Amino acid sequence: MNSQTARSPRRPETQRTTRAAKTKAKRYNRQTAHVEARRDGKPLIFGWGSHLSRNAKTQLQRRAVWATTILTALIIVAVVIGFWVNLNIITPGLPITSVNGQQITQSDYRKLVALNAQIEDNKIYGSHGLIVQRDSLQKQVTVQQTTIDTQTKLIDTLNKQLLALPAAQTAQHTNLEVQITDAKNTLSTAQTLHDTLNAQYQQLLQTTIPNEQQLYNQSQVGNDSVDWLQDDTFIRNWLTTQNNAVQAQIQPTASALNQAVASFKTSLPAATSYSAFLSSDNVSDADVHAMMTLILRRQNMQSYLSTQITSPAYQVLARAMTIDTLSKAQGILKQLKSGGDFAALAKKNSVDTSTAPNGGYLGWLARGQYAQNYAANTSASIDNWIFDPKRSINEISSILSENGTFHIIQILSIDPSRVIDATTLQSLKTNALTAWLLEQKAMPGVIITAINQTMLLDTANMPASLPVSAPSQSVPGASSGLPGSSALP
Numbered sequence: 001m002n003s004q005t006a007r008s009p010r011r012p013e014t015q016r017t018t019r020a021a022k023t024k025a026k027r028y029n030r031q032t033a034h035v036e037a038r039r040d041g042k043p044l045i046f047g048w049g050s051h052l053s054r055n056a057k058t059q060l061q062r063r064a065v066w067a068t069t070i071l072t073a074l075i076i077v078a079v080v081i082g083f084w085v086n087l088n089i090i091t092p093g094l095p096i097t098s099v100n101g102q103q104i105t106q107s108d109y110r111k112l113v114a115l116n117a118q119i120e121d122n123k124i125y126g127s128h129g130l131i132v133q134r135d136s137l138q139k140q141v142t143v144q145q146t147t148i149d150t151q152t153k154l155i156d157t158l159n160k161q162l163l164a165l166p167a168a169q170t171a172q173h174t175n176l177e178v179q180i181t182d183a184k185n186t187l188s189t190a191q192t193l194h195d196t197l198n199a200q201y202q203q204l205l206q207t208t209i210p211n212e213q214q215l216y217n218q219s220q221v222g223n224d225s226v227d228w229l230q231d232d233t234f235i236r237n238w239l240t241t242q243n244n245a246v247q248a249q250i251q252p253t254a255s256a257l258n259q260a261v262a263s264f265k266t267s268l269p270a271a272t273s274y275s276a277f278l279s280s281d282n283v284s285d286a287d288v289h290a291m292m293t294l295i296l297r298r299q300n301m302q303s304y305l306s307t308q309i310t311s312p313a314y315q316v317l318a319r320a321m322t323i324d325t326l327s328k329a330q331g332i333l334k335q336l337k338s339g340g341d342f343a344a345l346a347k348k349n350s351v352d353t354s355t356a357p358n359g360g361y362l363g364w365l366a367r368g369q370y371a372q373n374y375a376a377n378t379s380a381s382i383d384n385w386i387f388d389p390k391r392s393i394n395e396i397s398s399i400l401s402e403n404g405t406f407h408i409i410q411i412l413s414i415d416p417s418r419v420i421d422a423t424t425l426q427s428l429k430t431n432a433l434t435a436w437l438l439e440q441k442a443m444p445g446v447i448i449t450a451i452n453q454t455m456l457l458d459t460a461n462m463p464a465s466l467p468v469s470a471p472s473q474s475v476p477g478a479s480s481g482l483p484g485s486s487a488l489p
Helices: 002-006 013-036 054-093 106-125 130-164 171-215 218-239 244-250 254-266 274-281 285-308 326-337 342-349 369-373 381-386 422-430 432-441
Strands: 095-099 102-105 313-323 361-366 400-402 405-418
Touching: 095 106, 095 218, 102 106, 102 218, 106 130, 106 171, 106 218, 106 254, 106 274, 106 285, 130 171, 171 218, 218 244, 218 285, 218 432, 244 285, 254 285, 285 432, 313 326, 313 342, 313 381, 326 342, 326 405, 361 369, 369 381, 369 422, 369 432, 381 400, 381 405, 381 432, 422 432
Parallel strands: none
Antiparallel strands: 095 102, 313 361, 313 405, 400 405
């Protein structure tokens, strides 16, 4: 009885159950953490990573995927940016040629090509272009031909009526004779106007338009444009050495520039707008103004130089011989220095058939005249030698190389103020800018790099509408012509 009383009271069953449940729960949690952090002994990459837990490997894999994705995106962005920079900044900035180290960029070339091509297109196909003029003349000729045909028939009808009348002179006779006279006067006027208009029409159809179309192609426009950019470098460099008065005559004013651009816009073909031109040729309004400035400066330079050519002027009497090989020229020069007869040697050895029979006699020359008459406006190195102020009478030049041949010149006389005949004077004025540029390019030390031919005709630099080559010389419609004129009765 006492022993039973002393025994500890029995714990409730519910308490024992709760403790067991807690124990199981704790064991379960510890076991789960152990599995996630357990090393599986498998390498992750290239034999590395077997010491990592499964959870650590999963985290590394996720980080690797994100890093690869971000890196790939960065590479794509970098490639796109690099392509854009190369296409829009680096490539356009590459030089297509240079003048004395001054680079002429492909970007400026492309802009001038776009403007020059559209100007030529305007000249032919524009709202006031040659095609519009041709069609207008064709209509006017047709109108006059209709008048001629109508008056001819009227005169025939009136003559028949007159013949049908009695022989005696009557008022009806007089009236018919007056009508015939009026009809003949109208016919004569229409015939004269028809012939004048038809001559203008045929000139446009057979000569003017085909000649302009020959200039409207990628090679011609491209070469002209790069030449003009080179020329403008010489003009701008020369302008920096001139006073304000001269600069004002050559640099275009804002008013002149705006007027030129406005004229360009109004000359566009009817189906083309200015904004469409800018968009299709990928140029801006500022680009058009910049290139138009170059064109106006070139025109002003021609006008200014033309005014500087006057008569009388400094002229030189000279004779020359053109030799085909350097060794032969060296032998002839040696003979001249030993007292050889210039005229005799020129007759015997010069390959210039126009001057050789006369012993190389060139006559009196004004500056620019030799380049124009004998060098086909391709070089002025001989002009520069002839008109050097250091020249003296009877002086014989060293061997001068020009256009692949070799030349020896002798000064026969110098006249500081000699009259230039009207025809020669006008020719020199017309050729003033060309002669001046040739002289600048022939100066000692001038270096003009060769034009990059790949850039010259690169499709990225050419307007899509500019033909690759000139059309054939055949003139559509030229053979059919217009209705012929009737002979005056």
